[in-house]
Each structure stands twice: as C-alpha cells, then as structure tokens.
Amino acid sequence: MIEAQGLTKRYGTKLAVDQLSFQVRPGTVTGFLGPNGAGKSTTMRMILGLDAPTAGHVLVNGRPYQHLSAPLREVGALLDAKAMHGGRSAYHHLLCLAQSNGLPSRRVDEVLQLVGITAVAKKRTRGFSLGMGQRLGIASALLGDPGILMFDEPVNGLDPEGILWIRNLMKALAAEGRTVFVSSHLMSEMEVTADHLIVIGQGRLIADTSMRDFIEHNSQAYTVVKSPQADKLVKLLTAKGGQVTPEGTEGALRVTGPAPAAIGDMAAEHGIALHELSPRFASLEEVYMRLTQHSVEYRAGMPGAGMPGAAPHNGGAPQGWGPPQQQGWAPPPGQPQLTPQAPSAQQAPIQRSEG
Numbered sequence: 001m002i003e004a005q006g007l008t009k010r011y012g013t014k015l016a017v018d019q020l021s022f023q024v025r026p027g028t029v030t031g032f033l034g035p036n037g038a039g040k041s042t043t044m045r046m047i048l049g050l051d052a053p054t055a056g057h058v059l060v061n062g063r064p065y066q067h068l069s070a071p072l073r074e075v076g077a078l079l080d081a082k083a084m085h086g087g088r089s090a091y092h093h094l095l096c097l098a099q100s101n102g103l104p105s106r107r108v109d110e111v112l113q114l115v116g117i118t119a120v121a122k123k124r125t126r127g128f129s130l131g132m133g134q135r136l137g138i139a140s141a142l143l144g145d146p147g148i149l150m151f152d153e154p155v156n157g158l159d160p161e162g163i164l165w166i167r168n169l170m171k172a173l174a175a176e177g178r179t180v181f182v183s184s185h186l187m188s189e190m191e192v193t194a195d196h197l198i199v200i201g202q203g204r205l206i207a208d209t210s211m212r213d214f215i216e217h218n219s220q221a222y223t224v225v226k227s228p229q230a231d232k233l234v235k236l237l238t239a240k241g242g243q244v245t246p247e248g249t250e251g252a253l254r255v256t257g258p259a260p261a262a263i264g265d266m267a268a269e270h271g272i273a274l275h276e277l278s279p280r281f282a283s284l285e286e287v288y289m290r291l292t293q294h295s296v297e298y299r300a301g302m303p304g305a306g307m308p309g310a311a312p313h314n315g316g317a318p319q320g321w322g323p324p325q326q327q328g329w330a331p332p333p334g335q336p337q338l339t340p341q342a343p344s345a346q347q348a349p350i351q352r353s354e355g
C-alpha cells in the first residue's frame with residue numbers, strides 16, 4: 001500500500017505537486033494519469049525517497065521509503081529505463097543490484113527469463129534498444145520479488161508483443177495481491193490494464209476512482225446508429241431533442257439523448273431501416289482529454305485549427321441516457337457539435353469509489 005497525504009513539491013517558483021492525498025491499494029493495477037508536466041514522475045520520485053517533499057508525506061507499507069530495511073524486497077520501480085551503466089552487461093547490472101540488496105544471484109537468472117532477455121544477458125546495455133532497456137528496467141523492479149511495483153511509462157519503446165506482455169504481467173502481479181502503480185500516456189492501453197485511476201493535472205488531484213466509474217460517471221451514454229435513411233432519422237431525432245453528430249467516416253451517427261430502445265422504436269414507427277444501433281460510453285481517452293483539458297501545460301497548435309482537444313468540460317456529474325444537457329457529453333475533438341457547450345470552472349476531485 002502506498003499512502004500520500006498532503007504531498008507537495010515545489011521547485012523554486014514551480015509547484016510541481018500540490019497537496020496530493022491518495023492511496024494505492026494492493027490487488028489492483030492503479031493507473032496514474034496526467035498531462036505532460038502534471039507531476040507524475042515527481043510524485044513517484046517522492047514515493048521512492050529520491051526527492052524530498054516540500055510538505056506532506058508519503059508512506060510505503062506504513063513507513064517512509066528511507067525507513068524500509070530491505071527496500072528492493074518491498075518496492076520495485078521502473079522510473080527511467082536508461083538509468084544504467086552502459087558498459088555493464090544486463091546480467092552484471094542485475095547481479096550488482098542483487099548483491100547490494102542481499103538477494104540471491106539465482107534471482108538474476110529468474111528475472112532475466114521472466115522478461116525474455118536471457119539471450120542478450122551478457123551483452124553490454126549500451127547497445128540495447130529502447131524496448132530491451134525497458135525489459136531490463138522491469139527485471140530490476142522485479143528482482144526483489146516486491147509487494148509494490150511502480151512503473152513510469154513501462155510500455156515506452158515496446159513492440160505490440162511487448163505491450164501485451166507488460167499488460168498481462170501487471171495484471172498477473174496485481175492478481176497475486178501486489179500493489180501495481182503505473183503511469184502512462186497510452187490511454188487505450190490503460191483502459192484495458194488498470195482497474196483504478198488516479199488522475200492529476202498541474203500537480204493537483206483530478207480523480208481517484210475506479211476505471212469503470214471514471215468513464216461511466218463522466219461521459220454521457222450515447223448510441224451509434226447507422227441507417228440508409230439517415231437524413232430522415234436525423235430530422236426525427238433532433239425534433240425530439242436528440243443531439244446528433246457524425247460518428248467516424250462510415251456514415252454512422254452518434255446520438256445523445258434518447259436511449260437505444262427509443263431510437264429503435266422511433267425508426268420502426270416511421271419505417272426507417274436501421275443497420276446498426278449500439279449503446280456506447282466514451283473511451284477513457286475521451287473522458288481523460290475532457291477532464292484534463294484545463295490542466296494541459298504544453299499544447300501544440302494544429303494547422304488551420306484552434307487548440308486541439310478542446311472539447312467542452314462536463315462538470316463531472318453522473319450522466320446516463322436522457323436529454324442532452326448544456327454541460328453534457330460533447331463530441332470528440334475535431335468533430336462538429338450541434339449544441340454549444342459551456343466550459344466549467346475548476347472542479348473538486350472525483351473521489352474514490354470501489355468498483
């Protein structure tokens with residue numbers, strides 16, 4: 001278990017982490033999300049005692065990291081895959097770590113095998129690809145067979161097979177009852193890996209909740225509809241107060257407001273054929289983009305367009321099927337919307353719920 005209380009870090013005038021309080025619990029994969037510069041790495045460094053908090057504290061298994069008698073046996077971390085001696089082989093890198101932490105050398109062979117780099121174990125790490133370096137970093141984290149694992153962007157540089165492997169590894173580690181805390185900017189990957197989310201922006205807590213609640217409570221349900229008589233259907237739906245926007249490039253419609261059954265009934269009543277009627281929630285990426293849009297520090301421009309990701313803010317209230325609201329679900333960035341949506345002010349964090 002990791003417990004942060006009022007955790008704060010200031011670098012000169014920069015408030016990198018601002019009174020963060022959260023718990024990372026065993027038995028689940030907890031995703032740590034936030035835009036570039038949000039304070040994720042700083043938080044992870046403070047957990048590992050590599051940076052001292054300006055205020056507040058963080059405990060690992062009930063104690064500050066510095067007070068752990070055998071840290072590698074309690075916490076394994078991958079923060080920077082390049083942080084290794086390039087002149088040493090992977091085997092010797094791990095052996096040094098094992099010896100300095102009182103771990104048996106057979107453990108080196110075990111973790112090399114576990115991460116799949118036994119064949120290159122005697123090669124100097126200087127020549128390692130990014131993906132091989134990541135695997136070696138993960139091997140280092142696993143070396144002490146710790147109950148807590150922290151990974152900062154673990155899938156960086158991994159090929160699809162490697163990404164699948166790390167996903168399954170993290171799930172398996174959590175299923176064994178370990179605490180798994182992982183940061184990533186790959187939302188599609190987080191969506192299928194993490195059970196719980198801690199989201200921060202500009203150092204502050206934005207959400208601490210289950211993946212399911214994060215998505216379901218922060219996006220209005222919608223329906224994807226396909227019909228060869230789309231024009232007629234759009235007229236009927238908008239006349240009934242539905243909000244309709246294009247969905248993808250295949251002529252599908254995204255309908256917000258009426259529930260799928262109501263859309264189907266309406267189509268049947270008017271003799272309109274439907275080729276698809278699928279209830280949907282927003283993806284993690286869509287919800288994340290919307291909730292963090294006011295916290296993005298580093299934003300690239302788009303040729304001939306406004307700011308990217310500028311979907312409107314929703315206010316965070318649970319939203320199911322129903323009439324579109326002024327602050328309701330908005331189409332993903334880049335898609336037209338029919339109803340103007342108002343941005344909201346800074347909101348309170350979305351707090352933990354079990355799920």
Ligand SMILES: Nc1ncnc2c1ncn2[C@@H]1O[C@H](COP(=O)(O)OP(=O)(O)OP(=O)(O)O)[C@@H](O)[C@H]1O
Nearest residue numbers: 011014015016034035036037038039040041042043
């Ligand atoms: N040693 C430091 N000295 C000064 N400022 C720092 C230092 N480390 C981090 N910062 C600043 O603190 C803020 C948080 O940085 P941090 O690296 O923790 O963010 P992050 O969420 O991990 O970002 P990314 O997703 O880009 O890795 C940033 O504005 C960063 O520039």
